[in-house]
Amino acid sequence: MSTPPPLAGGVQGPDALRPLLAAALDALRDGAAARGGPLPRGGPAAVGDRVRTAADPVLPEHGTGPEAALRTLVHALTEGAADPADPLCAAHLHCPPLAVAAAADLAASALNPSMDSWDQAPAASALEALVTRALAAEIHPAADALVTTGGTESNQLALLLAREAAAPRGPLRLLVGENAHHSLIRGAWLLGLPGPVTVPAPAGTLDPAALDEALNELGGPHTTFLVAATAGTTDAGLIDPLDDIADVCAAHRARLHIDAAYGGGLLFSDVRKHLLHGIERAHTVTLDLHKLGWQPAAAGLLVVRDPHDLAALTHRADYLNADDDTDAGLPDLLGRSLRTTRRPDILKIAVTLKALGRTGLGALVDQVCDQARQFAAHIEAHPRFELYDTPALSTVLFRPTDADDTHLAHVRRQLLTDGTAVLGRADLAGRRWLKATLLNPHTRPTDLATLLELVTKASEEVSEEASGEVSEEASGEASGEAKERVNQHATPDLLEGTTPR
Numbered sequence: 001m002s003t004p005p006p007l008a009g010g011v012q013g014p015d016a017l018r019p020l021l022a023a024a025l026d027a028l029r030d031g032a033a034a035r036g037g038p039l040p041r042g043g044p045a046a047v048g049d050r051v052r053t054a055a056d057p058v059l060p061e062h063g064t065g066p067e068a069a070l071r072t073l074v075h076a077l078t079e080g081a082a083d084p085a086d087p088l089c090a091a092h093l094h095c096p097p098l099a100v101a102a103a104a105d106l107a108a109s110a111l112n113p114s115m116d117s118w119d120q121a122p123a124a125s126a127l128e129a130l131v132t133r134a135l136a137a138e139i140h141p142a143a144d145a146l147v148t149t150g151g152t153e154s155n156q157l158a159l160l161l162a163r164e165a166a167a168p169r170g171p172l173r174l175l176v177g178e179n180a181h182h183s184l185i186r187g188a189w190l191l192g193l194p195g196p197v198t199v200p201a202p203a204g205t206l207d208p209a210a211l212d213e214a215l216n217e218l219g220g221p222h223t224t225f226l227v228a229a230t231a232g233t234t235d236a237g238l239i240d241p242l243d244d245i246a247d248v249c250a251a252h253r254a255r256l257h258i259d260a261a262y263g264g265g266l267l268f269s270d271v272r273k274h275l276l277h278g279i280e281r282a283h284t285v286t287l288d289l290h291k292l293g294w295q296p297a298a299a300g301l302l303v304v305r306d307p308h309d310l311a312a313l314t315h316r317a318d319y320l321n322a323d324d325d326t327d328a329g330l331p332d333l334l335g336r337s338l339r340t341t342r343r344p345d346i347l348k349i350a351v352t353l354k355a356l357g358r359t360g361l362g363a364l365v366d367q368v369c370d371q372a373r374q375f376a377a378h379i380e381a382h383p384r385f386e387l388y389d390t391p392a393l394s395t396v397l398f399r400p401t402d403a404d405d406t407h408l409a410h411v412r413r414q415l416l417t418d419g420t421a422v423l424g425r426a427d428l429a430g431r432r433w434l435k436a437t438l439l440n441p442h443t444r445p446t447d448l449a450t451l452l453e454l455v456t457k458a459s460e461e462v463s464e465e466a467s468g469e470v471s472e473e474a475s476g477e478a479s480g481e482a483k484e485r486v487n488q489h490a491t492p493d494l495l496e497g498t499t500p501r
């Protein structure tokens with residue numbers, strides 16, 4: 001019988017890992033160089049072909065060995081990646097992870113502690129207890145925090161804890177701003193809550209007067225209301241008036257959840273922390289350090305002001321937390337999550353906090369927010385572009401002045417297909433905008449100038465393609481062949497809206 005492949009842990013693990021790591025790192029470097037931009041060229045079909053070539057057969061009868069498998073697949077994944085470390089990859093709240101955090105995550109993978117029982121994670125569970133308390137204390141001295149897979153799970157848990165806290169009195173009703181993240185609506189559905197009440201957010205932020213009115217209308221002595229406000233909207237990075245909303249909640253005895261998945265990073269910035277004033281009044285707060293925290297996913301947290309609320313998650317499974325084990329002093333971890341097996345995501349977070357300190361992290365936050373301000377000013381002064389608003393965080397929404405909504409969507413897809421820039425989109429204030437979410441502290445002003453040039457160029461390309469096609473059709477001379485050519489080169493929705501049908 002041949003020797004089984006080496007393991008990652010133990011005293012020998014690191015020596016077995018070293019050459020494999022070297023192979024993976026080489027493939028990361030070479031793959032990024034082969035891509036040569038923020039995104040692979042050619043769209044889904046071209047990427048799919050390259051992945052198939054690298055990955056087929058998925059389960060060969062006889063394996064290739066570790067180095068070849070790593071080289072081939074890591075290279076393919078890197079070459080075909082949307083890489084947030086490229087300044088022109090700026091669509092989403094998709095941060096470029098810090099090298100130090102990725103290195104810590106490798107150690108977590110090698111050790112593989114599982115956070116569902118003390119006997120699988122003695123030190124990792126102690127570290128998690130310490131770090132979650134410390135991060136929660138940034139919001140409220142009495143608070144605790146749970147580690148989650150991100151904003152979606154944190155929001156769901158917040159709804160669950162609110163539902164359970166309300167249970168003795170009656171049902172829970174959720175109120176969200178029009179600007180709230182979709183995961184709250186989905187969470188309400190998942191938990192079988194009645195459909196959320198949507199409160200107007202006319203300027204992109206939840207309107208406290210409209211909230212007050214909605215709560216007055218709903219009334220009801222047996223219903224508990226949960227208001228979910230947002231600190232950093234996904235589309236525009238806007239922060240709801242948290243203190244005013246907390247006042248309205250207090251007046252109506254409503255619970256308050258604040259989704260600070262994006263804006264929570266401001267807690268590290270001495271200059272911008274004040275923008276979150278009022279956050280300490282929330283019952284629960286969603287934080288997401290794989291956004292303004294530069295962690296590889298996943299690195300979510302739910303801060304819970306009154307740790308008694310966590311009793312709702314208490315759960316017994318004899319093999320993990322038998323009563324006598326708990327009585328004998330083994331920490332009971334099962335109530336810290338709805339998951340069972342759970343990665344020690346706290347390690348990369350703890351390492352990053354220690355490595356950079358508050359000042360280091362705050363400087364990163366300020367860097368990307370300042371960058372956004374400068375980019376916005378540049379757009380505002382630009383004759384061919386229009387700015388949505390001065391950014392509150394690091395999201396800049398803009399549009400070419402001469403583009404309609406359909407054209408704008410085509411421009412975004414053209415950039416994706418060319419592999420030259422990754423921008424997001426948002427429909428706000430009755431119009432469509434291109435969205436640059438700036439999370440890369442290494443981005444320079446020249447990168448952002450390049451971004452605008454690429455948008456201009458792509459916009460011209462899209463116009464030319466559309467006008468070429470319209471004139472062909474209008475002149476009635478378009479041969480079947482020419483039409484076919486247009487159809488091959490343009491995705492079907494690229495034609496939509498430009499062709500009278």
Ligand SMILES: *Cc1c(COP(=O)(O)O)cnc(C)c1O
Pocket residue numbers: 093149150151152153155181183230232233234259260261262288300
């Ligand atoms: C990103 C985001 C979420 C969802 O977080 P995930 O980590 O993607 O699950 C929730 N709320 C807001 C405001 C967000 O920006």
